[in-house]
Amino acid sequence: MQFQKNSFQFLKDLQKNNNREWFTEYKPTFTEIQKHVKEVFLEIQENLEKHDEIDKMKIYRIYRDVRFSKDKTPYNPRLAVSYSRLGKQLRGGYFFQVKPGETLLGGGFWQPEKEDLLRIRKEIEQDASEFRAILEDKDFLKYFGGEFGGDELKSAPRGFDKEHKDIDLLRKKGFIATRHFTDAEVLSPNFLEELDNSFKALRPFFNLFSDVLTTNLNGESLV
Template sequence: MHFNKSSFQYLKDLKKNNNRDWFADTKPVFKEAQDNAKELYASIRESLEQHDEIDKFKLFRIYRDVRFSKDKTPYQPHFAGSFSRLGKELRGGYYLRIRPGESFLAGGFWEPNKEDLFRIRKEIELDASEFRKILKAENYIKYFGGKFEGHELKSAPRGFDKEHSDIDLLRKKGFIAVRNFTDKEVLSPNFLSEIDKSYKALRPFFNFFSDVLTTNLNGESIID
């Protein structure tokens, strides 16, 4: 299974002709590209379920909400989808966006709620060695550059020491692993394999964060 050149070309054309008339005139082409995307994401899920438990998949709509945006173009010139892991014990999620010149996959914790974020920070404050181990893992460095992406505070979060040795981690408001793809890589026969290998490299990250978010600081389960 692969993403077709014709589907990729459609996204390029949509970016250049991002208006309702052009979209309506090329609706059959859109449907073909969308079906191709659905098939690709279905294959990704099938691969994921060989080594993880997936609860649900969401393919994001191509229609933009322009009500509060300065950009009034009506369509997203990309396909994007996310996979949620199964159950309270398995935290984290997978994401993939296909957009000419700006394709990437990601996984992790984009905007954790305040309780989860506080729990993660308390773990970092107590002992960040497991966080550092994740970042130094060979496959994590290979696919994700050995770092967490995500927004961060300019200073220490309230109640935490700004001189803490792991202040770089404490300041983060999210913990995301990101791998970018060139257009050539997206259209390669190996694209699906590269996605799956990247997602597999996230498992130590997900397993550790799942453990943190389902226990208290004493290591006791908080799952009902």
């Protein structure tokens, strides 16, 4: 199974005609595309479940919530899904969106809870070697460029030394990995395999953060 050209064309047309009148006219087309894409998303989940434990799949609605957004167009011209991992010991989650010129996958910890972020920073402060090992992992380098994405503080977080040798990691407000794809790559017949290989490359990252967030600084289990 693979993504179809008509899905991309619909999203491109929606970008140009982002209004309720156009969408209402082409709603039957969207309904058919939505049905097919859901089947693809389910296959992605099946592939994930061969090497990870997935709790649930969330398909994002195409309707934009404009209440708190500067962008007041009624639709978000993308097809997106996320997969949550199962259980308190399996932290992290997978995200994927199809959007003309902006297709990407991501995974990690976008906006960690305050307590989780402090725990991660304390671990980095004590010993960042395992975090550095993730960034230097050959598969992480291949698929994600060997860096954690996410927002950063301009200076050291409160209570941490601004001269710490790992200040680049301590300043992070989230830890994510993203990979972008061209439209041609998404439409290729082996795309789902390439997507799954990318998700597999996140596992050492997820395993480390899961271990950190379920133990104290002495390595004693909290769950």
